[in-house]
Amino acid sequence: MTDHGDNQQGRNLTSAYLSISGMAKAYRGTPALKSVDLDVNEGEFVALLGPSGCGKSTLLRLVAGLLEPDEGTITLADQRIGHLPAYKRDIGLVFQNYALFPHMTVARNVRFGLDMRNMPRAEAETRVADALALVKLEHLAARMPSELSGGQQQRVALARAIAIRPRLLLLDEPLSNLDAVLRASVRTELRELHARTGLTIVMVTHDQVEAMTMADRIAVMSDGEVLQHDTPQQIYEQPASDFVAKFVGTPPAAMLQVDRKIDGRFAVGDTIWSPSPELEAVLAPIQRVAVALGLRPDHLALTSADAPHALPATIRTVEYLGAERLVHVEAGGQMLVIRLSADEPVVTGAVGVAIVKSPPVFDLTTGLRLGRAG
Amino acid sequence: MARKSTFLLLTPGLFVTGAVFLSPFAFLALTSFWTQRPNSLLVDPAFTLVNYVRIATDMFFLRVLFHTIYLGVITVLVCLVLGLPIARWIARRAVVSRGILVVLIVTPMVSGAVVQTLGLVNLLSLLGVINGLLKQLGLIDRSIRFLGDELGVLIGLVQAFLPLMVLPLLNTMSKLPEDLESAARSLGAPAWRLWMLVILPLSMPGIIAGSVLVFFASVTSFVTPQILGQGRIQTFGTVMYQQSALVNDWPFASALAVTMMVLLGGLVLALRAIRQRLARRSNVAGAV
Amino acid sequence: MKLRRAAIDTVWIAWMAIGYIVVLMPIVVVFFASFSDGNTFRFPPSGFSLKWYQAAFESSEYRNALSVSLLVGILATLVSLTAGTLAAYALSRSTFRGKTMIETLLLAPLALPHIVWAIGLLQIYAWLSIGGTLLGLVLAHAALTLPFAVRIMLSTFSQLDKTLQDAATTLGASPMRVVVHIVLPLIWPGVLTSALFTFLTSFNEVTVSVLIAGSRYLTYPVRLYSELRSQGIDPTTIAISAMLVAMIIVFALIGERFLNWSRRV
Numbered sequence: 001m002t003d004h005g006d007n008q009q010g011r012n013l014t015s016a017y018l019s020i021s022g023m024a025k026a027y028r029g030t031p032a033l034k035s036v037d038l039d040v041n042e043g044e045f046v047a048l049l050g051p052s053g054c055g056k057s058t059l060l061r062l063v064a065g066l067l068e069p070d071e072g073t074i075t076l077a078d079q080r081i082g083h084l085p086a087y088k089r090d091i092g093l094v095f096q097n098y099a100l101f102p103h104m105t106v107a108r109n110v111r112f113g114l115d116m117r118n119m120p121r122a123e124a125e126t127r128v129a130d131a132l133a134l135v136k137l138e139h140l141a142a143r144m145p146s147e148l149s150g151g152q153q154q155r156v157a158l159a160r161a162i163a164i165r166p167r168l169l170l171l172d173e174p175l176s177n178l179d180a181v182l183r184a185s186v187r188t189e190l191r192e193l194h195a196r197t198g199l200t201i202v203m204v205t206h207d208q209v210e211a212m213t214m215a216d217r218i219a220v221m222s223d224g225e226v227l228q229h230d231t232p233q234q235i236y237e238q239p240a241s242d243f244v245a246k247f248v249g250t251p252p253a254a255m256l257q258v259d260r261k262i263d264g265r266f267a268v269g270d271t272i273w274s275p276s277p278e279l280e281a282v283l284a285p286i287q288r289v290a291v292a293l294g295l296r297p298d299h300l301a302l303t304s305a306d307a308p309h310a311l312p313a314t315i316r317t318v319e320y321l322g323a324e325r326l327v328h329v330e331a332g333g334q335m336l337v338i339r340l341s342a343d344e345p346v347v348t349g350a351v352g353v354a355i356v357k358s359p360p361v362f363d364l365t366t367g368l369r370l371g372r373a374g
Numbered sequence: 375m376a377r378k379s380t381f382l383l384l385t386p387g388l389f390v391t392g393a394v395f396l397s398p399f400a401f402l403a404l405t406s407f408w409t410q411r412p413n414s415l416l417v418d419p420a421f422t423l424v425n426y427v428r429i430a431t432d433m434f435f436l437r438v439l440f441h442t443i444y445l446g447v448i449t450v451l452v453c454l455v456l457g458l459p460i461a462r463w464i465a466r467r468a469v470v471s472r473g474i475l476v477v478l479i480v481t482p483m484v485s486g487a488v489v490q491t492l493g494l495v496n497l498l499s500l501l502g503v504i505n506g507l508l509k510q511l512g513l514i515d516r517s518i519r520f521l522g523d524e525l526g527v528l529i530g531l532v533q534a535f536l537p538l539m540v541l542p543l544l545n546t547m548s549k550l551p552e553d554l555e556s557a558a559r560s561l562g563a564p565a566w567r568l569w570m571l572v573i574l575p576l577s578m579p580g581i582i583a584g585s586v587l588v589f590f591a592s593v594t595s596f597v598t599p600q601i602l603g604q605g606r607i608q609t610f611g612t613v614m615y616q617q618s619a620l621v622n623d624w625p626f627a628s629a630l631a632v633t634m635m636v637l638l639g640g641l642v643l644a645l646r647a648i649r650q651r652l653a654r655r656s657n658v659a660g661a662v
Numbered sequence: 663m664k665l666r667r668a669a670i671d672t673v674w675i676a677w678m679a680i681g682y683i684v685v686l687m688p689i690v691v692v693f694f695a696s697f698s699d700g701n702t703f704r705f706p707p708s709g710f711s712l713k714w715y716q717a718a719f720e721s722s723e724y725r726n727a728l729s730v731s732l733l734v735g736i737l738a739t740l741v742s743l744t745a746g747t748l749a750a751y752a753l754s755r756s757t758f759r760g761k762t763m764i765e766t767l768l769l770a771p772l773a774l775p776h777i778v779w780a781i782g783l784l785q786i787y788a789w790l791s792i793g794g795t796l797l798g799l800v801l802a803h804a805a806l807t808l809p810f811a812v813r814i815m816l817s818t819f820s821q822l823d824k825t826l827q828d829a830a831t832t833l834g835a836s837p838m839r840v841v842v843h844i845v846l847p848l849i850w851p852g853v854l855t856s857a858l859f860t861f862l863t864s865f866n867e868v869t870v871s872v873l874i875a876g877s878r879y880l881t882y883p884v885r886l887y888s889e890l891r892s893q894g895i896d897p898t899t900i901a902i903s904a905m906l907v908a909m910i911i912v913f914a915l916i917g918e919r920f921l922n923w924s925r926r927v
Binding site: 064065066085086087088089090091092093095097099100101102103112113116117157160161164 | 823825826828829830831832833834835836837839843844847848
Binding site for chain 3: 377379380381383384386387388389390391392394395396397398399400401402405456457459460463473477478479481482484485486487488489490491492493494495496497503529532533536537540565590594595596597600601611614615618619624627628630631634635638
């Protein structure tokens with residue numbers, strides 16, 4: 001049911017570096033996670049993406065060992081770690097609020113994990129210096145956390161987690177407490193850090209832009225389940241369900257309900273519509289009375305109302321975004337968004353919408369992808 | 375946290391509160407229905423209402439009860455009259471002196487009840503500071519008797535419990551929005567109307583809280599009336615003490631204690647009902 | 663207008679002064695009286711002397727009472743601080759049904775009248791025959807002071823970020839080391855505040871102790887109380903009390919300055 005996009009699943013469970021299977025957790029009878037499977041390869045940067053309350057943070061805490069699962073196993077580097085207490089897992093975690101120890105200097109914070117491993121002082125000092133150098137904060141080693149800016153605190157938290165040479169680095173909403181300007185730069189810094197250290201990273205985020213730009217693969221979660229685990233491109237172009245299509249992308253995909261009449265013709269709202277032959281080829285084998293098309297702006301083009309295969313539509317609003325414009329149109333009582341470059345003229349009055357690229361097709365009730373091409 | 379460890383951590387605290395603090399109340403309720411055998415230290419554990427009948431019918435205890443409540447009410451009133459200006463000044467005018475004024479008012483609370491009483495005895499005795507001062511000034515030739523007199527006990531109660539009035543008052547009065555007063559003043563309200571229409575009504579929560587605290591403390595107090603009253607002023611506290619420590623009629627002392635608990639509990643419930651009604655009314659007013 | 667304002671202020675301050683005089687006079691008088699040279703206190707004092715202070719340091723009787731108070735205070739503080747800290751930790755770090763009820767229960771001794779309690783306790787102690795024992799006194803004082811410890815520690819723990827403990831755990835600190843390296847260093851101001859507060863409350867306690875203290879474990883306030891009740895005032899106790907109050911005020915000022923007491927309690 002889950003992980004349509006994960007081809008490696010089921011072939012060899014132990015080949016993955018981090019392997020989570022059948023993980024379930026309920027809080028006072030309310031399930032937060034319902035049997036989640038997830039594989040992460042060594043050196044991979046995976047984002048757990050989903051709205052708040054989808055269970056992504058619960059999953060992260062389960063992996064870190066801060067929560068105990070009701071069911072399921074976790075394997076890290078071919079070792080079962082489910083029974084290990086959090087402090088024996090060697091998993092670094094960067095908290096959303098950074099959780100720097102307020103009574104220790106930056107250097108002592110970073111050294112904390114090494115002290116807990118009873119590392120000789122000289123060696124620990126070298127490691128601390130290395131970790132601080134990695135996040136470019138050598139000059140602030142003697143400061144107290146309260147004397148640092150939010151961005152600096154976050155980097156200390158990162159250095160502290162990296163200093164223990166974790167087998168796995170977990171990031172809990174790493175960018176959410178930063179302002180917009182910092183966020184963009186930290187995004188690239190984290191990518192660089194990943195490239196330089198080769199660490200396996202699992203990041204929790206609710207921001208799809210963050211997930212798309214940073215992660216090698218994204219696990220989209222909703223309601224305690226992983227809906228799709230795939231590369232950002234696959235997630236964007238081949239969403240496994242309408243939820244994924246609507247959650248990922250700016251603007252999100254619009255769902256267009258298409259009904260099939262008894263005579264085999266298609267209708268959008270009250271309008272009879274004949275799709276292009278390519279689209280018809282996709283729709284034809286699907287035996288449903290009605291389906292939903294997940295239409296992104298790049299699936300659509302604005303045409304004249306009488307163009308062949310075009311949907312008659314009315315322009316509602318135009319959003320000006322500098323290099324491009326987003327045209328919101330209504331077709332058959334449903335809203336669609338079309339992207340126009342700045343120099344394309346906007347036709348007014350009655351227009352047509354052409355579907356220029358085959359969109360994903362979803363089941364209206366389950367939201368699952370139908371008739372996948374390829 | 376695991377349920378088991380939560381329970382484990384709570385155990386010592388619950389033991390101390392439950393076994394040491396709460397069980398005596400249950401014990402009181404039980405023994406108040408027993409009787410003390412005459413000329414014996416033994417207790418007769420047969421259910422009887424005789425203790426309560428005695429409290430309700432013996433004029434001595436009724437008078438003591440009435441007198442205790444009377445002292446409590448007067449103490450509350452005096453504390454209000456003295457406390458309101460102090461709280462108002464600290465809340466509005468004192469900037470630099472705020473800390474020191476608060477510390478000074480709570481000093482008696484942390485320095486111990488008996489030491490205060492010791493000082494009061496020195497102040498109020500026939501050869502004490504007040505009488506000495508009044509004589510020096512030529513205002514009196516014979517000492518005023520404070521100790522063993524109601525006046526002395528009242529002074530002692532006010533001295534001990536004024537801080538209990540000032541703190542809740544200060545708490546509410548510091549939170550009164552200053553704009554409200556400026557608004558009232560700009561509408562031409564003179565100072566006394568400002569007090570009657572704005573400051574006092576809005577300080578009501580503090581006034582009620584402070585009054586309840588002071589009233590409870592003074593009707594249950596025992597050291598102050600015992601020492602400053604010198605055995606001549608009887609309150610519920612001193613009578614309970616005498617019955618249990620001197621007369622050794624523990625079941626009767628229990629009945630007195632239960633009576634006091636019931637009266638105070640009733641007062642709390644009545645106040646809660648009043649507060650709820652007031653809250654409802656102000657909600658309705660707010661809605662209109 | 664300005665003159666009227668000044669006049670109102672003067673009256674106001676004079677009115678306030680009455681309140682402050684009533685509240686503070688007893689302590690002030692104790693201080694002055696402690697330097698008197700007469701055998702009984704009288705006003706105006708006939709002369710200045712330190713002989714009562716000298717007597718205070720020489721009197722073994724009072725030293726005894728003070729050491730009982732000190733012992734009871736320390737033991738009661740240990741009990742109520744330990745129980746209070748553990749309970750506050752459990753309350754602030756977990757959710758369960760009946761949590762509010764348990765919190766109310768633990769704080770109940772703040773609201774219930776002590777004299778009523780003492781009369782019940784006296785009877786239970788007699789029944790268990792621990793009246794007049796050290797154990798009885800310490801338990802009573804611990805029960806009385808527990809709510810202070812619970813309340814101060816609850817507010818202390820509510821200010822302690824739970825993720826700090828999680829962070830330490832993921833960095834490899836065992837539960838014991840989390841407590842030693844993270845929790846204790848961050849809560850010690852609260853612990854110290856509640857220890858001092860608990861100790862002071864126990865040290866000054868008189869209502870309950872008068873009823874349950876036997877002749878062997880007579881605390882200083884109980885001694886002073888019985889002196890006031892019967893024999894009349896020994897100026898030595900005035901000197902001792904003056905020193906105690908001075909110490910308490912110094913403690914309070916230190917606590918306010920370094921631990922922000924007025925914001926914690």
